[in-house]
Amino acid sequence: MSDRNGPVVGILPAAGRGVRLGEPLPKAFVELDGRTMLDRSVEAMLASAVIDRVVIVAPPELAATPADRLVGESFADRVTVVAGGAERADSVRAGLAAASGARFVLVHDAARALTPAELFVRVVDALRAGSDAVIPVLPVVDTIKSVDKDGVVTGTPDRSTLRAVQTPQGFDVELLERANRDAADATDDAGLVERLGERITTVVGDPLAFKITTPLDLVLARTVLASGVRTEKEM
Ligand SMILES: Nc1ccn([C@@H]2O[C@H](COP(=O)(O)OP(=O)(O)OP(=O)(O)O)[C@@H](O)[C@H]2O)c(=O)n1
Numbered sequence: 001m002s003d004r005n006g007p008v009v010g011i012l013p014a015a016g017r018g019v020r021l022g023e024p025l026p027k028a029f030v031e032l033d034g035r036t037m038l039d040r041s042v043e044a045m046l047a048s049a050v051i052d053r054v055v056i057v058a059p060p061e062l063a064a065t066p067a068d069r070l071v072g073e074s075f076a077d078r079v080t081v082v083a084g085g086a087e088r089a090d091s092v093r094a095g096l097a098a099a100s101g102a103r104f105v106l107v108h109d110a111a112r113a114l115t116p117a118e119l120f121v122r123v124v125d126a127l128r129a130g131s132d133a134v135i136p137v138l139p140v141v142d143t144i145k146s147v148d149k150d151g152v153v154t155g156t157p158d159r160s161t162l163r164a165v166q167t168p169q170g171f172d173v174e175l176l177e178r179a180n181r182d183a184a185d186a187t188d189d190a191g192l193v194e195r196l197g198e199r200i201t202t203v204v205g206d207p208l209a210f211k212i213t214t215p216l217d218l219v220l221a222r223t224v225l226a227s228g229v230r231t232e233k234e235m
């Protein structure tokens with residue numbers, strides 16, 4: 001596909017249970033300062049003005065809930081809700097199947113609920129400029145070791161070549177569909193594209209796009225909001 005001006009659809013995997021977070025609700029429905037992670041994520045995606053519509057991939061028992069009960073009313077008409085699967089990759093595939101008409105897709109974890117709108121803009125700009133697969137990355141701040149099955153150190157990769165990977169991850173829709181055709185294990189969507197030997201480019205990530213995974217992350221997210229640090233661009 002050569003025209004790079006076509007529609008961008010956001011796929012928002014939000015079907016995880018949040019076992020590591022340990023809250024009673026599925027993680028995307030946990031509130032941060034009175035609003036769910038899901039609602040915050042949808043708002044950031046649509047407020048970026050570079051995403052035309054969003055497919056929410058919800059826990060199956062909530063997938064029949066009308067969109068205006070899941071997210072703010074002003075966004076509901078640009079949202080579709082589908083049921084997720086057992087693993088994140090299954091949920092992404094369900095979202096991709098509902099992304100009809102997309103030229104590009106942005107896959108974004110609902111768990112990265114404080115992601116600023118500017119990060120979506122950076123990823124879409126890179127797609128429009130010619131990339132078919134784009135991921136946001138940050139430098140790794142810790143020294144990383146590889147270990148064997150007994151926990152004994154086997155090496156120290158050169159940290160300058162390593163990056164921590166975030167979402168949103170942006171793709172030419174046909175490329176991500178092709179990457180998902182053969183079931184394979186990968187911890188992110190770009191990992192599937194890598195297996196095809198395709199080129200993946202990077203943009204600078206954002207510390208506020210951290211994934212809320214553990215109770216400590218929840219404390220951090222709530223503290224960030226209480227501190228008044230700007231998490232959304234005023235547009
Ligand atoms: N079957 C799944 C698993 C995860 N996700 C989504 O993928 C994102 C990243 O996953 P993670 O943060 O690991 O969430 P959980 O799988 O819920 O976490 P845990 O492993 O602690 O249960 C989250 O927005 C989560 O809702 C999903 O849509 N479907």
Ligand SMILES: C[C@](O)(CO)[C@H](O)COP(=O)(O)O
Binds near residue numbers: 088165166189
């Ligand atoms: C996709 C991802 O958010 C990129 O960092 C991450 O790999 C998901 O990890 P998970 O623990 O499988 O949710």
